[in-house]
Amino acid sequence: MKLVMKLVCVTFLAMVVSSTFAADKKVGSGPNPYRDCGIGAALFADTAWAAVTSNVIWDLGITALTSATSSPETCSGKHIQTAQFVIDNYDNLIEEAAKGQGEHLAAVLDIQGCDANDRQAAINSIRGDVANTVNSEGYADQKMVDRATDYYNAIESAVSTSCSV
Amino acid sequence: MRFKKFVLFLIILPCCAISSPRYDVSKLLHRAAELKLSVNPIWYKLLSYEQDIRGSVESTIQQSDYFISDEGKANSKAELNATLRAFFLPLVGDVNKHAICRFPARYLWLKKQLNLSEKRLPVINCLDFKKWTIGHSIQSVSIVFASGYMGNPGSYYGHVLLKLNSGKSTNKSHLLDQTVNYGVIVPDTDDPLSYMVKGVFGGYEGGFSQISYDFHNKNYGEIELRDMWEYELAFKQEEVDFVVAHAWEVLGKTHTYYFFKENCVTRLAELLEVVEGVDVVPENPIFVLPQAFIKRLAVSHKKGEKFIREIKFHPSRQTSLYEKYSSLSSVQKEFVHNIVLNIEELESPAFMSLIEESQKVILATLIDYFEYAKSIDELGDVEGKKYQQKVLSKRFQLTSGEQSIEIKNPYPPHAGREASYMQVGLTSNQKFGEGVVLKLRPTYYDTLDAGSGFPADSSLSMGALSLQVFGGEVKVREFNVVRIESVNSALTGLPGDSGASWKFSLGLVRQNLSCSDCLTARIEADYGWTIKPNSKLLMGAYIGGVMQGNRQGSGNALLKSTVFMKAILSRKVNARVLIELPKRVDGLKGASEKVLFEARYHLGLNSDIRFLYQKQKVSEFTIGLGYYF
Numbered sequence: 001m002k003l004v005m006k007l008v009c010v011t012f013l014a015m016v017v018s019s020t021f022a023a024d025k026k027v028g029s030g031p032n033p034y035r036d037c038g039i040g041a042a043l044f045a046d047t048a049w050a051a052v053t054s055n056v057i058w059d060l061g062i063t064a065l066t067s068a069t070s071s072p073e074t075c076s077g078k079h080i081q082t083a084q085f086v087i088d089n090y091d092n093l094i095e096e097a098a099k100g101q102g103e104h105l106a107a108v109l110d111i112q113g114c115d116a117n118d119r120q121a122a123i124n125s126i127r128g129d130v131a132n133t134v135n136s137e138g139y140a141d142q143k144m145v146d147r148a149t150d151y152y153n154a155i156e157s158a159v160s161t162s163c164s165v
Numbered sequence: 166m167r168f169k170k171f172v173l174f175l176i177i178l179p180c181c182a183i184s185s186p187r188y189d190v191s192k193l194l195h196r197a198a199e200l201k202l203s204v205n206p207i208w209y210k211l212l213s214y215e216q217d218i219r220g221s222v223e224s225t226i227q228q229s230d231y232f233i234s235d236e237g238k239a240n241s242k243a244e245l246n247a248t249l250r251a252f253f254l255p256l257v258g259d260v261n262k263h264a265i266c267r268f269p270a271r272y273l274w275l276k277k278q279l280n281l282s283e284k285r286l287p288v289i290n291c292l293d294f295k296k297w298t299i300g301h302s303i304q305s306v307s308i309v310f311a312s313g314y315m316g317n318p319g320s321y322y323g324h325v326l327l328k329l330n331s332g333k334s335t336n337k338s339h340l341l342d343q344t345v346n347y348g349v350i351v352p353d354t355d356d357p358l359s360y361m362v363k364g365v366f367g368g369y370e371g372g373f374s375q376i377s378y379d380f381h382n383k384n385y386g387e388i389e390l391r392d393m394w395e396y397e398l399a400f401k402q403e404e405v406d407f408v409v410a411h412a413w414e415v416l417g418k419t420h421t422y423y424f425f426k427e428n429c430v431t432r433l434a435e436l437l438e439v440v441e442g443v444d445v446v447p448e449n450p451i452f453v454l455p456q457a458f459i460k461r462l463a464v465s466h467k468k469g470e471k472f473i474r475e476i477k478f479h480p481s482r483q484t485s486l487y488e489k490y491s492s493l494s495s496v497q498k499e500f501v502h503n504i505v506l507n508i509e510e511l512e513s514p515a516f517m518s519l520i521e522e523s524q525k526v527i528l529a530t531l532i533d534y535f536e537y538a539k540s541i542d543e544l545g546d547v548e549g550k551k552y553q554q555k556v557l558s559k560r561f562q563l564t565s566g567e568q569s570i571e572i573k574n575p576y577p578p579h580a581g582r583e584a585s586y587m588q589v590g591l592t593s594n595q596k597f598g599e600g601v602v603l604k605l606r607p608t609y610y611d612t613l614d615a616g617s618g619f620p621a622d623s624s625l626s627m628g629a630l631s632l633q634v635f636g637g638e639v640k641v642r643e644f645n646v647v648r649i650e651s652v653n654s655a656l657t658g659l660p661g662d663s664g665a666s667w668k669f670s671l672g673l674v675r676q677n678l679s680c681s682d683c684l685t686a687r688i689e690a691d692y693g694w695t696i697k698p699n700s701k702l703l704m705g706a707y708i709g710g711v712m713q714g715n716r717q718g719s720g721n722a723l724l725k726s727t728v729f730m731k732a733i734l735s736r737k738v739n740a741r742v743l744i745e746l747p748k749r750v751d752g753l754k755g756a757s758e759k760v761l762f763e764a765r766y767h768l769g770l771n772s773d774i775r776f777l778y779q780k781q782k783v784s785e786f787t788i789g790l791g792y793y794f
Contacts, residue, residue, distance in 0.1 A: 089340075089379055091387070091539075095532050098557050100565025107338035107379065116336075124565070131561040140550040 033083035033152065034145045081111050082155060087148040094151070097123075097130040108155060114163035121162035129154035188285055190253050194246050202278055203242035210439045211271055211411060213420070214241055225420045225427075227370065233264060249275060253287060266291035270410035270439065294413055297343065297375075302331040303409050305474070307397045308433065309344070310459050310578055311385045313619050315651040318361050319349065320389075321625055322609065323455040323578070325429050327436060328378055328395065329409055340379040345412045347373050347432040349422045364424040371422030371432065373415045386481045388540055393479040394577055396462055399472055404440045411439050425452035434458060442467055451607065456578045463579035476579070480572045482540065486533035488572045490657045493530060500527050505534065505659055508552050511559050525567045528560045534659055543661030576616045582771050583793040584608050590775075590789025592633065596679050600635035602642070602787050612650060612731060613739055613765040614773070622652040622695075622703050622731065629672075633681070640681050645672035652705070654697040664695040666705060676719055677757040677782040687713040691727065701733040711747070720752015740764035757781045 086093060089104050096102025105123055114122050133139060133150045202208055212231075214222040223239045224231070231237075233251050237244035248271050251264035265272050266289060276286070295301060307328040314320035327345040332338065349369045351360060363369050385391045400408065415436070420427060430453045434446040445465055447457040465472040480488065493501065500519075504510045504527075516524065535553045543549075588604040606629040610619050619625070629645040648670040655664030668691040676683040691709025698704070711723040725748065731741040741763050747756035762778040771793040779785050 085379065089383060091536060092383070094557060095536070098532070098560040099529070099567055101567070103338055103340060104379070107340040110337040110341060127561070127565065131558075134554060134557050134561060140547070140554045 032149055033079055034087065034149055078111050078113065079156075082108060083148070083152050085111060086152050086155070087144065090144060090148055090151065094130065094134065094147075097127050097151075098134075100124070100127055109159070109163070112155065112159045112163065114159055118163040122158040125158035125162055126151075126154045129157060186285065187253065187287075188281065190250055193249050193279055193281075196279055197245060197249065197275075198242075200278060202275070203245040205278075207274060207439060207441060208241060208245060210435060211274065211414070212237075212241065212244060213415075213435065226415070227419045227421075228417075231414075231418055233268075245275075256287070256289060260289060261291060261293040263289050263291075265289045266294055268414050269294055270407055270414050273407055273410055274439075294410075297413060298329075298409060299331045299335060299343070301406075302334040303329045303343075303405060304334045304402065305330045305397055306400060306405055306408055306437075307395045308437075308459070308462060309381065310394045310396070310455055311381075311389075312392045312578070313625070314389050314391050315620060315623065315625075315649070316389060318357070319364060319424065320391075321649075324348075325433055325455045325458060326381065327412065327433055329412070330397065340377070340382060342378045343375060344378050344381060345373055345375050345416070345436070346381075347371055347429045349424075349428075350419070364422065367421045367423050369422045370419040371428070372419040373412070373417065373432070375416055382479070386479060387536065390481045390483040390537070390540055392481050392484055392574060394459070394574075394579075395477040395479060396459065396473050396579070397475040397477075398437070398462070399467065399470055399474040400440065407440060408436060412436055428453065430455055430458040443472075445472075454584050454608065456581060457584055459579045460581070460583075473579075476577065478572065478574050478577070480574070482533060482537050484572060484574075486530065486537050486662075487656050488570060489526070489530045489533055492570065493526065497523060497527050497530075501530050501534070501657075502659065504531060504556075505552075508555050511555055521563055522568075525560075525563055528556060528563070529567060531556045532560070534657070534662075538659075538661045541661050581616065582614070585794050586614075586791055587794070588775065588789040588791040590777075590787045592785060592787040594635070594678060594785045595783035597635045597681065600633055602789060603632045603634070604789070604791075605630045612652075612741060613763065613775075620651065622654055622697075624648065624650040635681070638681075641673065641684060643672065643674050644684075645670060647671050652695050652703070654703060655695060656697055658696075664697075664705065665692075666695050666707070667692050668707060668709065676716065678779060678785050679782040683716060685714045685716045685719065687711060689725075691725070693727070703731040705729055715752060718752055719756070720749055722750035723756050724748045724750060725756075734764075737767040738764060739767075 085104075085108055089107075092102065092104040093108065096105045100123060105126070106119070109119055109122055130151060133147070133154075139147075197203070208214075209216075209222065213224045213226045215225055216222050221239070222241055224237075226238075229238070232244055232247075234240065234243040234247035237247060248264065248268065252272060252275070254264065256263055260266060265287065269291065275281070307330060309326050309328050311320075311324045311326075313323045326347075328339075329343040329345070330339065331342060349364060349371045351369060355363070359368075381393075385393055420432065422428065431446060437443050437445055443465075445458065445461050447453045447461050449457065462472055490498065490501070500510070500516060504516070510516060516527075519527070532553075535549065535556060539549060539553075585608065586604070586606040588602070590602040590604070592600050592602045594600065606626050608627050609625045610616075611624040611626065612622055615621060615623055626645060626648045629643070629648065631642040631644075633640055633642045648668075650666070650668045652666045653662065653664050655662055668689070670687075670689045672687065673684045674687050675681075676685055689709060689711045691707035693705055693707030693709075695703055695705030705728070707725075707727040707729075709725050709727070711725060713719070713721060713723070715721050725745055727743060727745045729741060729743040731739065733739045741761075743759070743761040745759040745761075747758065749756045758781070760778075760780040764776045766774040768774055773791045775787075775789050775791060777785075777787040777789070779787075
């Protein structure tokens with residue numbers, strides 16, 4: 001009986017400790033999808049004059065990406081899709097964050113599976129985080145991949161705190 | 166004992182009910198032959214077979230893996246038989262490589278034609294196809310038309326692509342919808358001239374590719390500043406499934422690309438025409454244009470119902486900027502100009518004292534402007550980013566939300582006129598007397614009849630021919646290989662939207678109106694500026710040069726300056742005036758000044774009357790009746 005009680009207590013304590021550490025871990029501080037999952041650049045990098053035109057997107061239809069990390073969760077499905085969407089549509093997303101509304105914001109929350117009832121709270125959260133980024137000293141000189149990373153982290157944070165997915 | 170027999174019966178019965186007998190493939194082949202399925206028009210469309218005058222078929226698809234039979238590319242029966250056999254092969258290895266998963270449209274069609282029961286068919290779960298169709302959630306398809314683009318010869322006439330709509334069933338943004346695009350595959354190393362020549366004469370392959378719609382939204386709307394119209398088609402669900410299945414089959418497959426005849430229009434129309442009763446390839450033996458395709462969709466019916474269910478307009482960033490700017494008060498416009506010239510004006514007491522709604526509309530216009538300026542490389546990289554940061558920062562300080570302006574385009578492409586133009590006119594020449602003028606312009610528009618999907622105030626024509634008949638003698642007045650004029654109407658007057666325009670033409674022209682045997686090969690290029698003081702008036706000036714054949718001592722080179730004005734006089738009448746002043750660089754004879762006045766009366770959608778006065782050494786009046794076809 002004493003042994004059983006000890007086991008129960010140890011198990012309980014282990015659960016409490018692990019959940020405490022999990023809560024302390026900041027969302028978005030995990031693997032960076034742009035660095036770790038093979039998304040290096042937006043689709044609209046500089047190209048030859050006729051390469052990316054209205055008619056020619058031959059090489060750009062392949063969307064399968066392989067994970068480069070040992071953290072499959074961060075490089076899977078909606079995270080990859082979110083990260084790629086953010087870097088490809090950054091200008092529209094930043095504009096819509098400033099306005100607090102827009103179809104690109106709606107699309108990225110669709111990818112994340114954020115429920116319609118939670119959208120406004122998520123958008124407010126994204127807006128707050130992204131505003132701090134835009135107001136920061138080095139924003140104008142920031143590389144696109146870094147801007148996209150900040151925006152991606154804002155989305156992940158907003159979804160984890162505001163959305164039931 | 167009876168009970169034991171009953172129990173045995175209960176055990177056997179479910180087993181018999183579950184495992185329905187599979188089809189005898191040889192009987193299916195026999196049935197398919199009886200029904201002549203291998204020569205059915207839909208089977209031909211699924212395999213892209215083209216028939217020659219002897220009745221032989223050959224598929225235009227270049228990849229051998231599109232055919233299951235080794236003879237499949239040129240033998241429709243062999244391919245059909247091989248397809249049927251392949252459907253019943255056991256699954257080995259990757260499920261996505263099974264014939265049912267590779268060719269779901271063939272599967273759907275043969276299942277229907279042969280009246281096959283699902284219970285007796287192999288159960289194959291096509292994972293890749295299911296993922297691509299977002300769990301088979303595509304509930305409609307749309308044709309998206311992107312307006313013409315002067316930045317790329319391949320895009321002068323616009324472009325069409327197929328959008329697979331799943332938003333209504335998945336409740337997700339249309340930006341995430343899948344699209345299928347047919348386009349020419351151009352190596353990075355090809356120069357513009359090679360691009361044009363190869364594109365026209367079949368030097369390239371064209372292929373089907375897929376990408377999510379947000380790509381096109383950005384590429385067309387933000388980078389190339391092209392408006393888009395989305396035409397949702399009124400297909401039933403099983404027809405949608407069939408078209409989508411066939412689109413899956415042809416992904417990654419190529420045909421020889423011909424700019425005029427076997428282009429994005431032809432291949433997309435073929436995707437739709439696998440549905441019985443759909444006939445949407447424009448009927449033109451020489452060329453098929455995206456706008457002609459849209460017009461044909463708009464008038465088509467399927468079993469008595471309109472083929473187009475809904476039309477949506479997606480304005481470009483430039484159109485959005487113009488619309489927002491036009492809706493500003495004069496005070497608000499002044500703020501926009503002042504802030505663009507000096508970004509610190511955002512912090513001025515005058516701006517800060519505006520009510521929030523007024524600040525919002527000014528900032529919305531500025532955001533559109535800076536995105537537009539970025540697309541045309543107007544602002545320097547550092548300066549542009551700094552300005553954009555300040556505008557965004559200011560917007561973040563205001564509350565969320567703003568009034569959306571629904572932007573409607575009054576000139577949608579499906580409501581426009583036909584592409585080709587012919588004119589018969591009576592002319593009176595100061596030297597030659599009275600005669601007849603005949604004009605034929607295969608494509609596309611000039612500065613007086615541009616609209617409906619074309620860049621406003623611009624012109625684009627290829628292969629235009631003009632003949633004159635004086636005293637029973639027919640002579641060529643002019644033959645234009647290509648004539649392009651790209652006008653930026655400078656609606657806002659902001660930096661970058663300041664009216665920079667250009668012209669180019671190549672062809673045979675008369676040296677002046679006083680000679681009939683003086684056709685000269687000529688190439689011209691001009692660069693200039695236009696302003697649009699209001700929506701009805703356009704004015705501008707060009708400076709340019711001419712290289713021409715040295716005919717009768719006229720010299721090879723000219724410089725010229727041109728001033729012009731175009732006005733909308735009423736709902737049905739517009740006109741233009743042009744004065745061209747040449748300066749001879751070489752040669753013995755003087756170059757002739759040119760004065761032109763032309764007025765167009767819009768008689769009907771596909772007809773007009775034009776009055777033309779010209780003076781180049783001698784004067785000439787022409788009145789002509791025109792017809793678009």
